[in-house]
Amino acid sequence: MVRTVYSPEYCLQYLEQYASKEIFVIGLILGQTTSARENVIHLARTPDEKGSDSASEVSYSSDKTDLLKNLLSVSDAWVADHAKHVTRMLPGGMFVQGIFITSDEDIFDDPNHFSKVKSILNYMYKALNVDQYMYGNCPYSNERLVLHMSTNTKVLTCKTVEVGTANKTGLMKPVEWKFLPKAQQWQRLDCYYEFDEVYPVIVKKSGISVKHQFQQILESAHKTIESSVMFIDGELKDGSEALEQLIKKKKPKSAVTKTSQQEVPKSMHVSLFVPFENSLPETVEYLECDGSIHFSGVVSSSVFMCPKATISEAITAVKQDIIRSLASRFTMHCDALIDDNLLPEEKVCFNEPPRRVLVPVGSLYLCDYLFPGEAPAEALLSVRELLDLQITEADVVCDVETPADTSEFDALDRDASSEELLATPQEASQFMYITGICFAMFVLVVSILIHYYDSIVEVIGKLLSRT
Structure with a gap:
């Protein structure tokens, strides 16, 4: 069965725009794959590479200082870096599905050019697979799209290439690409997930690694969110049911008219609830720490799904979106730090990662920070x-997200007076230990009173009768 891909018609106009100029262009294919349908949402040209000595120094600029002449001159690392930056901007459930090329070469029949295509795709796959919390690679398939438009004949050809395997033959499969004259319908799911957690900080000989601390927060958040249960509009839904079925159930029969069918579906509100038994650790260990990180705030999530997608796929997309957003912010925040090995002199240090904003792309929204x-x-x-x-x-x-309120942190003085308000690790552990004993004694007294309640009442009754 031939794989079918649907995309808006403006993607065809986008390709023709560059093909008509008879110039070589390479870029990314962005979209969503579900069990019912595969949709492409946008084609994004990879910026022209500026000269640099190492792949880690890549930077994007609108200056066309080093125009590419053909496919063989493309840097694999440059395209992969573009894919990493774009993945941060994608909502959950959407991925970089492959690459597109406009050129005068036949990239599928020429062995050298086809080998270069495989090299780019495999490099991209490995680069996106480094950070598991970014969800760079689509988990449903290892096949990537390669869309080519000839600048000579303007013929459009699309095939798939398998990546991430030991198969060196690179078997190609044909793809039927369909352009839709009308805008695609998307179902929007909005979620506001609140974080309010405290994590221990242990100072080692090498100091505190901010990136390491954030990685621990991501691991904890990932476990919590994966164990959570999702409610849509306050109701628990069957995972195998399609989103469009929920839309039809909410519409009264009298409202099913031609005009109502053309309206954009209203956003669905999503709530995530963490089961109590999963919110507690399996074992409790005594840990003497040198400080703590209070991680607090609300993550805004807006996911766009094909109406034919299932509830289960929508659940996965929302959870991916929250974790991907956290991973993106932490990476950007660490990249902006002068020194990752940070041990502040102040007792209280406030850090605010970037906040999320939405940017329109066609009939849906991507994000930036x-x-x-x-x-x-x-x-x-x-x-x-x-x-x-x-x-x-x-x-x-x-x-969609408001700047952090720093008033309570601004009220703390960065001098000796604020130091007196903060207990040392030994004092803090002692306070928690004493509080634990008092609470245990209180519970013991109450349990004794409840256990011997009848006997106590009987004794009191006899004393009252004697008087």
């Missing part, structure tokens, strides 16, 4: 460089 003090105009630069889109500042939705 703004650091404290940055204006929405900063998002326009990322969208133009990474997604090859032109939007205005008014298009950026900035109110």
